[in-house]
Amino acid sequence: MSYPFLSDVVKAWTGYDVPLPLATFGLFVALGALAAAACFRAELSRLYAAGKIRAALVAGAQVPPQTVVGDFMVVVMVAGVVGARLFHILEHSQQFMADPMSMILTRSGLSIFGGLIVGTLAGMVCVRRWRLPVRPLLDAAAPAMMIGYAIGRIGCEVSGDGDWGIASNMALKPDWLPTWLWAQTYDNNIFGEVIAAPGVYPAPMYETAMAMACFLALWALRRHPFRTGWLFSVYLILAGAERLLIEQIRVNPVLDFLGVRATQAEMIAVVLMVLGVAGAVLLGQRLNAADKLLNPR
Secondary structure (H helix, E strand, O other): OOOOEHHHHHHHHHOOOOOOOOEHHHHHHHHHHHHHHHHHHHHHHHHHHOOOOOOEEEOOEEEOHHHHHHHHHHHHHHHHHHHHHHHHHHHOHHHHHHOHHHHHHOOOOOOHHHHHHHHHHHHHHHHHHOOOOHHHHHHHHHHHHHHHHHHHHHHHHHHOOOOOEOEOOHHHOOOOOOHHHOOEOOOOOOOOOOOOOOOEOOHHHHHHHHHHHHHHHHHHHOOOOEOOOHHHHHHHHHHHHHHHHHHHHEOOOEEEEOOEEEEHHHHHHHHHHHHHHHHHHHHOOEOOHHHHHHOOO
16 A cells, blocks of 8 residues: 555544645655765764864865755755756656656656766765865765665655566565565555556565665775775665666666667666776775875775
């Protein structure tokens, strides 16, 4: 069962019809952003207290870097939404050409990788403007980005926003696994789409679980002894691998790029993994005393 709006949740729990037209997907995205901001702020505070990252320069004054997290998150979120919509349009270019305004104004149709790429670029602009080092900030942001993604995907599951998977193969379901973890029909989903029984794979649930596991791994590795940027490289590997795996049970347009037939997400996932592996190899060296002075964390 899906609950596109907060009023649907209240009705399911209490039986009362209360006009609360707040989209549950948006609420979980907001919760994800708050969790990411808290995680990012905590990590910046730790690094700043340890003398591993310098103060930010804001309006001519030096301030602790954690104090700019609020402004940083606003910029990243706005840029991320724009990027997510842009990449979705690029993925569905024929549909966009047929009816541009419906794709621009719709509440659905967001590409997570588009949001990640454009949001990260916008964040880097802020970082340079505040005269902060880029690589330490990326390391600090890595766990935060993953926890925000994990919580945001809960919104996809609750609202039934179309990010579900292909038709479930019940013959492959392990006997010990509950049916709702293998197949769902997403009744009352936000699109009003009817899904035939037994249902489709609940891909958002799988993504939430994988992203939470990735977050825990990144959080455990955040005190690593390697050069700055290594942790963000690991994030790229994990984010790319997670999406590449989930794409195998997702329904997305297959594109033909330079003779390669794959979904947009699969292409971007492979690029992220290649960049992540390259970064992890290049930066996976322990800092010696001289390096620590030249490359503060």
